[in-house]
Structures are given as C-alpha cells and as structure tokens.
Amino acid sequence: MRHVGDLPTQQQAQQFVDYLLVEGIKTQYEQEGDQYALWVIEEDDAERIKEELELFRDNPDDSRYQGHHSKADKQRKAEEKAAREFKKRQVDVRTRWRGNGTGLKAGPVTKSLIGISILVALLTGLRTSENEALFLLLFEKLQPVQDGFLRSGTTAIMQGEVWRIFTPMFIHFDPLHILFNMMWLYQLGNQMEPRLGQWKYLIIVLLISGISNYGEFAWAQWNNHFSIFGGMSGVVYGMLGFIWMRSRYLPEERYFLPQQTVIFMLGWLVLCMTGMMGNIANAAHLIGLIAGCAIGYAPVILGKK
Numbered sequence: 001m002r003h004v005g006d007l008p009t010q011q012q013a014q015q016f017v018d019y020l021l022v023e024g025i026k027t028q029y030e031q032e033g034d035q036y037a038l039w040v041i042e043e044d045d046a047e048r049i050k051e052e053l054e055l056f057r058d059n060p061d062d063s064r065y066q067g068h069h070s071k072a073d074k075q076r077k078a079e080e081k082a083a084r085e086f087k088k089r090q091v092d093v094r095t096r097w098r099g100n101g102t103g104l105k106a107g108p109v110t111k112s113l114i115g116i117s118i119l120v121a122l123l124t125g126l127r128t129s130e131n132e133a134l135f136l137l138l139f140e141k142l143q144p145v146q147d148g149f150l151r152s153g154t155t156a157i158m159q160g161e162v163w164r165i166f167t168p169m170f171i172h173f174d175p176l177h178i179l180f181n182m183m184w185l186y187q188l189g190n191q192m193e194p195r196l197g198q199w200k201y202l203i204i205v206l207l208i209s210g211i212s213n214y215g216e217f218a219w220a221q222w223n224n225h226f227s228i229f230g231g232m233s234g235v236v237y238g239m240l241g242f243i244w245m246r247s248r249y250l251p252e253e254r255y256f257l258p259q260q261t262v263i264f265m266l267g268w269l270v271l272c273m274t275g276m277m278g279n280i281a282n283a284a285h286l287i288g289l290i291a292g293c294a295i296g297y298a299p300v301i302l303g304k305k
Helices: 010-022 043-058 069-089 093-099 108-124 132-137 175-196 198-222 233-249 259-273 282-301
Strands: 002-007 027-032 035-040 142-145 148-151
Touching: 002 010, 002 027, 002 043, 010 027, 010 035, 010 043, 010 069, 035 043, 108 132, 108 175, 108 198, 175 198, 175 233, 198 233, 198 282, 233 259, 233 282, 259 282
Parallel strands: none
Antiparallel strands: 002 035, 027 035, 142 148
C-alpha cells in the first residue's frame, strides 16, 4: 500500500473512500493524529487518486461525492463473502489428503476397525489353516472333514450367526495384505468419519462390508468355486467410491480425492482381475466400489445438490 494524502475529518475520509470504491478503486483510511491518512491498495492507482483527492478537497460537497455509502457498503460485504467462500475452497493438498486440511483425524470407529483387524491377525496368525477364531469370522460356517471342509452356504447366517455377513472384513492373510488395507482405511476414514459422525459412518462401513462380502460369496457360487476370502479391501474400495462421488458432485462437503489415487486404485482393480496377482476376492473389490459410489451419489439423485 502507498500513502497518497490526508483529510481532516473521518466523515470526509469515509465519503472519499466510498466514492472511489464505487468508481472501482480500493482505498482505506486510518487516523494519524488529527488527520485521516489515505492509503491506496494498488500502486498503479496512486496518481489518479491524488488527482481525485485535489478535486475533492476543493469541493467535498459536490453532488458527485454524495450518496455512495450504501452502494459501497454492499460492495464491501459482497467482496468479504466472496473472500470467505474462496478461502473455504483453498486447501493445501498435502494436508488435505492427510486430514482434509481442517484438522480432521481418524475417529474412534476407524481406530476400532484397525484395532480389531490387527487383533484378528494376531489370533489367526495370518493363516488359512484350521483355526477356531478364523472359522467363527468366515462368511460361511465350515466344518473340517477328512478331505476338506463341509460348507454351510448361508445356512449359518439364516440361523442367526448374522455377524458372518460383516466379519470377513477383519480377516487378512499376509502382512502386506493387512498393511495396505489398514493404510487406506486410515486415510479414507480420516475424511469420512469426522464429516458423517460415528454412527452414520459405521452404518455405511457395515453396509458396504455386507454387500461386498455377499457379492464375493454369490460370485463364487455362480462360478462353482470355493475359497476362503476376507480382508478390508471391499470396504476400502467402497469408501473410495463414496469419497470419489462426494468430491465430484457435492464439493461443498469438502471431500478430496487426488485423481492419481483414483487411477491407481482402478488400475490395481483391473490388474487383480487378470489373475496375475494370485487368488484375490475381485468380486468384493468391484461390488464394494459400486456400492460406495451408489451411496455417495445417492444425495445427488435425491436432489440434495
């Protein structure tokens, strides 16, 4: 800013500043002793303001300087509102991905999901061998027999063991499997739980988990194939889809998902489907992603946007 002159009263300073603002020139004043100093915001406007100031001093009661306060005040309020909206949209990408730049952190539900997953990994030893804890968490109830397993299909669930719909998400089969799932769960949970609240967030996680687990089971049945499946991947893909839709169609909620992350996760999904990565629950991944996208996009369909 640059000092361009002084006026003797606050009334004149305000009158002159209002007139200039309506003319498209931003200035401000402040009291210095018994005078009111005028400061120009843009250096290029300094010479014009000095000329205008001389004319104003000669005849401050001229009609050209009257009646501008109301219009100038409305303009200031509009600019302040625009500045606030702009500030809301300006978030450091580095901090936003860690917590969306607003101090958001993983809440108790996310931490509990991580803690339970780690506990289950310790109890099962990250193995598919005969393990009572593992068998209690599988989607199907298995009975070990001489040549393999006797399967129950969904009978156990229909008979009341409803936890099996959700608990496969806690089962992991090797250190990298749980490491990457927990990393993504923490990152995505950082955004979802603080915004949605604990209960709504938990309901969405359980819904995605149930849909993706049943989808994997149904796909295996349709292909006459059996495998013990588990992992948080279906939920993670669902959370990814949820945030993807929210960030794209409901920007006022301030979710954020880097485009390169979407590309990487979709690429990984396709790569796993090729069979090059071994025996992976691809149906759970894909159906989880679709479920998350649907839940995230639902408010748009219902007319929230």
